[in-house]
Amino acid sequence: MRSDRTIPAAARATRAAAAGALVATLVGCGTTGTGPAGGPDAPLSVVTTTEVLADLARNVAGDRAQVTSLVPRGGDPASHEPSLRDVRDVVYADVAFSGYALLEGPALTSTLEANLRAEADHVVLAEAAVKYAATIIPLVENVNLDTLWLGLAVTGTGERHGATRASDVELRAVGLDGPGQLTGYVTETFGQPRVFLDSADGFDDHDAVTLPTDAHTHMSWTFSEPGVYALDVEAELHPAPEADPVWLGRTTVTFAVGVEPHEVAAATGATVLDDGHADLAVELDQGAIVLAADATDDHGSHDGEDASGDHGGDHDGHHHHYSDPEQTLIAVPTKALAPVPAGPDFAFLGRAGDQIYQLPQAVLGKHVHGEIDPHLWQDVRNAQAYVEIIRDTLVEADPEGAEEYRANAAAYLRVLEETDADVQRTIAAVPVERRYLVTTHDAFAYLGAAYDVEIAGFVTPSAATEPSVAERARLTRTVRTLGVPAVFLEQHLAARSAVLTEVARENGIEVCPIYSQSFDREVTTYVQMVRANADSIHRCLS
Template sequence: MPHVSRRLSGLVVAALALSAGCAAPEVLSASDDRVQVVTTTGLLADLVRNVGGDRVNVGSLVPDQADPHAYEPSLRDIRNVVYADVAFSNYLLLEQQAIIKALGANLDPGVPNISLAEGAVKYAAEIIPLVENVALDTVWLGMRVRGTGEQYGANRASDVYLSGTAVDGPGELVAYLTESFGNPEFYVDSTDGFDASDGYRDDTATLPPDAHTHMSWAFTEPGVYRLTMRAALAVSPDERPVDLGEQTFTFAVGVDPHSVPGMDGADVLGAGHADVTVDIDTGELYLLVDPHGGDGHAHAEVVDPATTVIEVPNKALHEIPADEGFRFLGRPGDPIFQLPQAVLGRHVHGEIDPHLWQEVGNAISYVELMRDTLIGVDPDGAREYRDNATRYIGELERLDAYVRDTIAAIPESRRHLVTTHDAFGYLGAAYDVRISGFVSPNPATEPSLADRRRLAETIRNLDIPAVFLEPNLVTRSSTLTEVADELGVAVCEIYGDTFDDEVTSYVEMMRFNAESLRTCLSEPAESDR
């Protein structure tokens, strides 16, 4: 595999030329009998042309190869807005705010101004929350008691003990809860060993029946950890606790959760709300999992720890803060993996991820919304718009199958996408690709030294053979290419939200991305050869 894609060597020159002046968009005109359509991006313009056919004239505000996150509209762009009969934007903060303002201020009253990402939800589009702190987008792992323990005479005053008795792994494991004023309360701490002679005091969470607690889980080194936990029920202070059972829980920390020794075919738990749970009616210890992150576990499922790996991904890698309250984790600045302590309710989310089209099914929803909007503007063309949309949706359904089958050919343990910025969540969710890392959440954000270290750790720990670069962001991707060069991995291309001279349509873009992933990820990393 070449270290750098054959086209990337020339992309810097092309991008610099682009910054001096992008190609002008198509011109809308009041004298043109066709429906005048303005879109914010070339990708949306391509979808509209497939639906509108000869009845529409389409102009895009953001030129190909330009970044919609940063592009400022020109006077020519404003002119196109003035002449538009309908406008399509993606919105959800994809486009530079100046573009959205230009549409709102210059469209004639009554001209449909359609936000596709929002409107497509009515056409069954799936949306993904964009997490403000990516470290929170992991599994939330707490501890829980289920059942009443009536057969033992338990009541509300009884105590249930969940104790850590052993940890096997490359580093230390600490499970703790941060109290209201920031002081840690320790539940499991392998740094001082495990002493069974002290009963149910050290390394123990004490809970009443039918209760649960949130906590943070910290790991000092990447690798596989196996934590053994024991449960007991103390019906009253005067009685000896009743031993209920013991179970081992497996964590994949910063490494591929599908390649844990002795766990072939295991399920991977990487999201939602889960609890290490003891059932005081049956004596079993298991994982109680709500994949939707709910706190009440109304839709929770019982999961067998013997066939489940709890994932602690590389995005959970942090530096220990300087605050003295965290000295128990190590020295300030040292790296540490941490599953965060959950709060009541859902994760702390920012906007909805705006890159819906990376799942072809969402692009179909865009097409259906475009079809109905054009029919509303031009009822005489209703039949043509419906026919065009039906034909194109059939093509997109075939594209969806092609992308799915192509990516499925990549070994599951190698389906890790590391790229320029966080724009491929929909592709990952729809086609079973793990978004294992990116330089920064937003392409306009300068990566920090911590971002760079986290990126390098991700690539190294997961033995990733290639990282992916969006051609239009090449001049702002030095961190990605430098880290790839240092680690000896390939740099391959992937398209996010814009076209160029090589990829000129949505169908071409999605086919290219699927083929690039298959080609670059199916081979081992150079360091493995």
């Protein structure tokens, strides 16, 4: 938990010397402060990088510690430039709490590392929270990949049909009802696409895939326009070259592309499939085409798989649920919008740069390796984990105050428990088909996961980057296709919100407030912040 203790002794000594020199400079300039330099009876000095962390710490510390946030009210930790006062607060601190390196900008992180005394505790809360049962969401490198992965497979033995390892199965596309072009292709080892099916000029004998028995392949599915697509497919088994083919069935696979899937599903009573890994599978023993959902909840590959090839093995061991495609609706969300790659090899998808909807071929490395989304507190249960870490850290730093810290933490944890329940009820009152959040940047994945809100879109992944033309176009298409009644503006990013407000104005929808990591005059505590967010979502989306 004490990340400073992993720093080599030489580095700690160097940092201590630098801190000592800076303390001397500050004292020489007439600067005084609290903490150890203030005498043995001075309260514990705690610094945090953000207002949210400071508020959590104050609720645990009570009167036994002085808690200071380096980033002021309304500030952005990613861009905050530390002042001389900030440096002084760090030098005199006994304990420092930061969020995570991807939350704070380099200037803030460097100020902590260069000036915090060697004997002070520096706790990186997002990393420590893993041991306190917090929910961790990996940071998505490319949001377009964070969708359902839909492959193809052959399952079962097929012994009653005379199938052997030398047999194969042909899966054919035979019809499509939809507003645009549908394609299915794989990207091979050297990046070349191999098209399995393409509706641009209708379907013929070329729109088919031949798979060996017990095979599995990942595949990309693309759609040129939003709407509902009904794809008719049929399959037959070829037991041996001289044997007659065995008819295995026909079915319709339905996709809700860029539109609200629950409304579409409600009309037919279908189940929505929108996450994880599934296969359109030819089940030999049932003699049917089914959807086989993966046994894991993540997008990891099967044992022994390569992300781009066909594989054998007992795939029944990897699936836990078969469903009827005609009773299932596959969701292709607006975040699946991606540009057509440049180059003649991908011309079958459209013009380079055009936006298409894509369920991607399973790609290793969807997440940034080793990195997590740092906005954990958007889930109140994660904030409870932070409180427990702060409690244990302060008890260790100030054992004489242990009873007070524990009592304060227990009382505050009860408040957070009630707050979490209220947030759950408030957001649950919004119809599920309207729970779409469009924001300034990608800071609300934990809110979405905890309270069943779909993160439909944002201007840019990071608040520190400027939006591209493609990102603006994707945001506009998302707003129009889903018909969202409002977008949500983070208060501390109001000065950099031109794109979001312009898109809202052009489409005649409301701009509503939401808080990610900073307070303002109306919202001055963490509990007020999460309640304000829930109320804003309820008011603007209901």
